[in-house]
Amino acid sequence: MNKNRKMSTEKRHRLVGWAFLAPAAILIFVFCFFPMFQAILLSLQSGSGDAAKWTGLSNYIRIWKDKTFWQCLFNTFFYFLVQVPIMLILALVLAQILNNPKIKGKGIFRTMIFLPCATSLVSYSMIFKSLFANDGAVNHLLMNLGLTPVNWFSDSWAARVVIVIALVWRWTGYNMVFYLAGLQNIDYSVYEASYIDGANAFQRFFKITIPLLKPTILLTAIMSTSGTLQLFDESVNLTAGGPGKSTMTLAHYIYNISFVETPKFHYAAALSVFILVMVAILSAIQMKVGDKRE
Amino acid sequence: MSKFKLGISYVILGIASFFSVFPLYYMISGATNSSIDIVRGRMVPGTYLVENFKALIANQNLGLAMANSFRNAVLMTLFTLVVCSIAGYGFEIYHDKGKDILMNILLLAMMLPFVAILIPLFKMFSSWGLVNSWVAFVLPSVSTPFMIMMFRQAARSFPEEIIDAARIDGLSELQIFFRMFVPTMKSTYGAAMTVTFMNAWNNYLWPKVIFQKNESITMPMLVANLKSGYSVDYGMLMLGVLLCTLPTAIIFLCLQKSFANGIMGAVK
Structure with a gap:
């Protein structure tokens, strides 16, 4: 009972x-x-509304021949391969420094470096748009230093660099917070022992910090991958995808063909599935690499 | 560690802090200067704030955008806190094999790029006649795996003895959640509130798609509108950016600690 x-x-x-x-x-x-x-x-369909027909993989074959798609894919991968490593290494270095108990005023430094996270993506895009405008602060600084000002938004590579700088500015503090939390779980005596053994800063960084933080690094890498492949606000507001389409991201392109030009929902859906598959593949690769170094 | 190395550490931190804060300083100084002065390179606060504000309210419906953004973000935060906290609690306190499997499936949603589901979502809400409604804004992101994880993690530290004692006292399961769990998890709720409010306030892509009427404009949309046209009024633009940033910046500075704990809490 x-x-x-x-x-x-x-x-x-x-x-x-x-x-x-x-x-x-x-x-x-x-x-x-x-x-x-x-x-x-x-x-897997084509046509509009109720008249849509099953057309198999034809939308995917169309992707293959779409020049704008390849341009956007290149841009997205450029941001991914250049910006994510720079940002993660910077965040790691800053976290490593801030984790040193001898540093004073940690709270203030942390708040200042973390502060960019409080701005919306549209807002910071606008700030960087004015900073890098032809008559903006950056060009004034260059002129004061006796250098020639740059037309940041009319040159493809300069515009891409602006996007990378803006992204690093916005997200480094965010990732740093993850690393700081991870470092707090590492007993500082591990570092103190390494001083006695005579390890230098680089050895400490590569032999202690990186191996012990591996799960956190993996997490931030996966988050940044999925974030980079979805970049939208910056491409729309900072460079408007230009000059031409040289800074346009895949998400921006999907938005344009769905809502700005004559809607091509089926084709846009094929591109979306493509992004999904890429996020999945890249995350799987990162998890594999993360595991191997065990 | 030698004094020299400590010195280098401070220099690196100083440079990083300067670069982090400078664009925000530029925004504040810009909001108080005329466009002509900004273009000439003036970088100290000026006296043009009132004129910029007048230009902004003449150009855009600032009050409406503020009100819309606040309504959207507050509703999103309220619903998210209720739905995700009770789910995280349910996953942890009553966990069994089935629930653990379901949680792993839900975590896959974290990997889904939002652009990938944008079109079907838009079609769904337009077929329900919910375009331009706050419901369409709130529903797709009210429940997120990240938030559920955060509350599940918090529930893990909730002592079982309290639950047992409450059951003996005759409290129902729902009462235990509301009277015992919610009041003891204030810091987790604070963190969840900060993260959700900021995400909802800053969201741009989905509102841009779903809010097609001028009456539904949000603050990020208003800021994006300011750059259109041939000549950009930088003073007005920076004031708009400042007003869009202030609410989240204030919340961020007040709840900074819980925000940091929050984004980490889900991953511990």
Whole structure:
């Protein structure tokens, strides 16, 4: 009798648990997984509205021949390969310095470096747009130093560099906070022992910090990968994708072909699925690499 | 560590701090100067703030955008806190194999790029006639794996004895959640509030798609509008940027610690 009753309360609690998490789980299924499934279906069709027909992989074949797509893919990968490593290394170095107990005024330094996170993506895009404008602060500084000012937004590479600088500015502090938390879990005596053994700063960085922070580095790398492949606000507001399409990101391109030009939802859906697959592949590679160094 | 190395550390931190703060200083100084002075390279605060404000409200419906952004962000925050905290609690306190599997499946949603589901989502909400409504803004991101994880992590540190004692006292499971868990997890709620409010306030892509009427304009959309046209009024633009940044910056500075704990809490 007693045992029976205990079983039933346990069962009841399990059901209560399901009821508690049901709203959140249903929302994620309805507004994340279901639309993703629909995007895959859309990408296999062509035509508009009810007249849509199954056309197999034709949208994907079209991607192959789309020059703008290749341009956007190149831009996105440029940001990914240049910006993510610079940002993560900077964040690691800053976290390493801030973790030293001898440094005074840590709180102030941390707040200042973390502060860019408080700005919205549109806002900071605008700030950098004015900083790098032809008659903006950066060119004034260059002229004061006796250098020639740069037309940042009319040269493809200069414009890409501005985007990279802006991204590094906005996200370094954010990643630094993750590393600081990770470093707090490492006993500082490990570092003190390394001083006694005569290890230099580089050895400490590569032999202690990086191996012990590996899970955190992996997490930030995956977050940055997915973030970079989704870049939108900066491309739209900082450079408007220009000059030409030389700074346009894939997300910006998808937005344009869905909502700015004549809507090509099916083709846009194929591009979306492509991004999804890329995020998945890149994250899988990073997890593999992260595991190997164990 | 030698004094020399300590000195280098301070120099690096100083440079990093300077570069982090300078663009924000430039924004504040710009908001108080005329466009002509900014273009001439003036970088100290000026006296043009009132004129910039007059130009801004003549050019854009600032009050409306502020009100819309506040309404959207507050509603999003409220619903997110309720839905995700009870879910995180449910996943942890009553965990069993099925729930653990479901959590892993939900975590996959973190990898989904939002652009990838943009079009089906838009079609979904337009077929429901919810375009331009705050419901369409809130629903897709009210429940996020990140927030559920954060509360699940918090529930892990919630002592089982309290739950057992409360059950003996005759509290229902829902009462235990609201009367025992919620009041003891103030810092987690603070962190979740900061993160959600900032994300909702700063969101740009989805509002740009779903809010098509002028009456639904949000602050980031207003700021983006300011750059259109041939000649940009930099003073007005920087004031708009400043006004868009102030609410999140204030929340950020007040709750900085819990914000930092929050973005880390989910990953510990």
